[in-house]
Amino acid sequence: MPGAANPVLRVRNLCVDIQVPGGTLHAVRDTSFEVSRGETLAIVGESGCGKTMTALSVMRLLPRRAALFAEELTLDGVSLTELSEREISDLRGDRIGMIFQDPMTSLNPVYRIGDQLEEIYLRHGKGTRVEARQRAHHLLDRVGITNAEARLSQYPHELSGGLRQRMMIAMALMCEPALIIADEPTTALDVTVQAQILGLLAELRREFNTAMILITHDLGVVARAADRVAVMYAGRIVETGTATEVFSAPAHPYTRGLIDCIPHPGKTERGARLGAIPGIVPSLIGDLEGCLFRNRCAFAENRCATFDNVLSPAGQGHEYRCLLPPDKVGRAMVGS
């Protein structure tokens, strides 16, 4: 992929299978992507499409019933799948930082903010308690929390959602990780705070030159914050490319459908129906054949049932999994 000369994270043919009553659930299949330093890759898709499972695979924090297979899963050349439990544990928080969806539940209520920040630093042997304190103070300033000294001795419940999410970001940055995974970082926040948090993430990514994976179901977030986009559907990446390319010329009917769901001030007619994709995500249990979007797709044909899900090029670094030619789906009604 262009601009990805020396990727921090390489994932090739990642599969996650979960044993459930009734068979094997293929949560993630043949997923490949790369992220370089200073770049944001957004993984987009609706609930249950495998976004979070992909993120947890990178952290090796999958639930116990889930099995992970990958041809390649490397961070700076180190294969994450071959590390022992202890080694991967040393990497977490140090080389990979993670920001969770709900800042209200992702901080332990019984510890002070400062202690939670410092602990990560101390856990990875980065320095003394005093240094940890300084680092925590510095980062709280950096993520826009005023009065950092006083905040450090507060408990999580004393902070608002926005402040807590800033806290989580500071936590993820404590050890200057090479990669930050943000799992729906703005979903639980109100819209004005969302914009601030996204701006902050973009700014910090440039400043610390980290790679970032942004997981979201909100295309508005993607448009604002991502360099590249991977659209996931039913466990597979169905389309990937630069954000501009994917937004202006979606090649997969699913992407097109997602984009049509967004109302555009000034363009969407008052009272006009917003686009919606009919149907629900199919069950991922058992053997899966053909394109899984076919039962919801306006362009579905008979041959979709036997489609082998190969990626076809749609432009510069832009690929998609569909039998249709890339321009068949048509321009979405996005201006930018």
Place this chain on the structure above:
Amino acid sequence: MGIEDATVSAPTPREIMRRRAMGHMGFLIGASCVLLMVFLAIFAPYLTPYDPFEQNLEARLINPFWGTGGSWAHPFGTDSLGRDYLTRILYGARISLTIGFGAALISGVIGSTLGILGGYFGGRVDAVVMYVINVKLALPGILIALSLVSIIGGSLLALVFILGFLFWDRFAVVTRSVTQQIRGNDFVTAAAAVGASKTRIIFGEVLPNLTNQIIVVASLEMAIAILVEALLSFLGLGIQPPTPSWGLLVSEGRNFMFFKPFLITLPGLAIFFLVVAINLMGDGIRDITAPEGRN
């Protein structure tokens, strides 16, 4: 970015709890009675001039100060061997409280360990833990305590251990279900995501969030242990004479039930007050630490 600068500081959790405690009648009454009992038990030697074992056959069965022939020399009268009854009851508080704290501590450690292991690890570990809990629940606790005491003998230490090993099921059930809830929280995943080990997560993330529940169960178990000790001692299978245990005092007073009823009522009331006080305190702690602050 100077937003969210407002310094409207919310009260700290400690402050909130202090306020709730001060507004909770049951807790205030219960806690002060328990504290009073602990104080009396600790300072018993300084509060009474008599020795609990010292007999005085010339001063047998004296009525308490409100009865005929009673005096302030023996405010609660004397028993059939002329021992000062107030002294016996004060020293009896030591036995009851030791049993209560000791048994709650031992059962707390056993029950919480099992509960946290089962709740945190789930799967096979949980199946084993649930099996052990079910076996325990199927055992008739008091009968087993009876038979064990009759085999081992009724020393204070033996009783603490027997009661501790018999009444841990509630700890296990409560900690297990609360641990399951806590484990589902994002902050546990977040801790794993910054490299915390399983031990670190259990002791650092789960246990501190369990403290309130453990304290509440401990207060209930304490009350039960005290009652069971009194029961065993009354049956002659617990603390052995001449040690002044409340259950034993009731048992010894039985022969004089119709002539000197205070011999039974006084230690009976002592048991009653302590158990009610501990229960009130336990309920109070539960209300005070409940997130929504029930009243």
